[in-house]
Amino acid sequence: MTAQTMLGKPLAAAVKEDLRARVAALAERGSVPALGTVVVGDDPGSLAYVRGKHRDCAEVGLASVQVRLPADVDPAELRERLLQLNEDPACTGYIVQLPLPAHLDESAVLELVHPDKDADGLHPTNLGRLVLGTAAPLPCTPAAVLELLRASDVELDGAEVCVIGRGTTVGRPMGLLLTRRSENATVTLCHTGTRDLAAHTRRADVVVAAAGVAGLVDADMVAEGSVLVGVGITRTEDGLVGDFHPSVLEKAALVAPVPGGVGPMTRAMLLRNVVELAERHPVAG
C-alpha cells in the first residue's frame, strides 16, 4: 500500500475563502476585527511563524498588530502589556507566541489573556469549556488535525486513536476534541512515560504524533491501512523532519505529512478563531 496524503494548503485556502467573506460581512456592519500577536525575544522560528500570522490576516482582510518585547522582559511589564490588550477595543483577540523564555511561567502568562480575547484557545476557561463541550475558541493545532480528518472523511466514530504527546497546546486538547460525542473516538494518550508505545500505535486506526522526535514512529509500529497525522516537527541538517519515519508511507492508507499537512491548517484555524471572536463580540471599527 502506498499512502495518500492529506495536504493542508488546499484546505487552508478554502477556509480562508470562507473567512474573507465573513470578514467583509463584519466590515459592512462596522466591525473591523484585528489579531494581536505578542512575541517575547527574537527566536527566528517564532518570528517567522508570527510574520506568517500577520500575512494570513492581511490575506483575509483582518487587521493585525504586533507587540515585541525583549527576551529578558520583566514579568510585570509583560503582564501590563497583556492587560492593555485585554482593554484595547481595537484588538479582537490575541496570541502570545510560544515557547516563552525560561524565566516566564507559561501557564501564568496564558491565564492573563482575557478568555474573550483568547485567539489560541489556551486560557484555562476556554480549555474548561472544551472539557464541558460548550462554545469556545479551540486550540489551533488540534482543530487543524480534526479538519484534515473530516475533509478526508476519516471515520472517527468508534475509532481507536492514539495521540502521542501530552502538551497543553496539542496532545491534551486533541484527546478532548476527539472524545466529544460529535467525534466519538476512543483515545489513548501516550507520552514519554508510555511503557510500550508500539503496542498502542499498532492497534490504532488513527495515530496523531505530536512528540517532536524525528522519525519516532516507523512502519513496524503502525497498522496496515491506518491514518497517520504528523504534528511534531524537528529541524535537522537535512531540513524539517516529522515524527513519522518515511517507511510508514508503504503501510498507511492516509498520511498528513510534515511539512505540508497540519501546519498550514493550524494557521487557518487561528484566523477562524479571530473571526468567530469578532462575530461573538463585535467591535466598532
Ligand SMILES: Nc1nc2c(c(=O)[nH]1)N[C@@H](CN(C=O)c1ccc(C(=O)N[C@@H](CCC(=O)O)C(=O)O)cc1)CN2
Ligand atoms: N501561541 C502559539 N504558539 C505556538 C503555536 C500556536 O498554535 N500558538 N504553535 C507552534 C508554532 N506555530 C504557530 O504558532 C506554527 C508552527 C508551524 C506551522 C507550519 O505551517 N509549519 C509548516 C512548516 C513551516 C516551516 O517551514 O517551519 C508545515 O508544517 O508545513 C504553523 C504554525 C508553536 N508555538
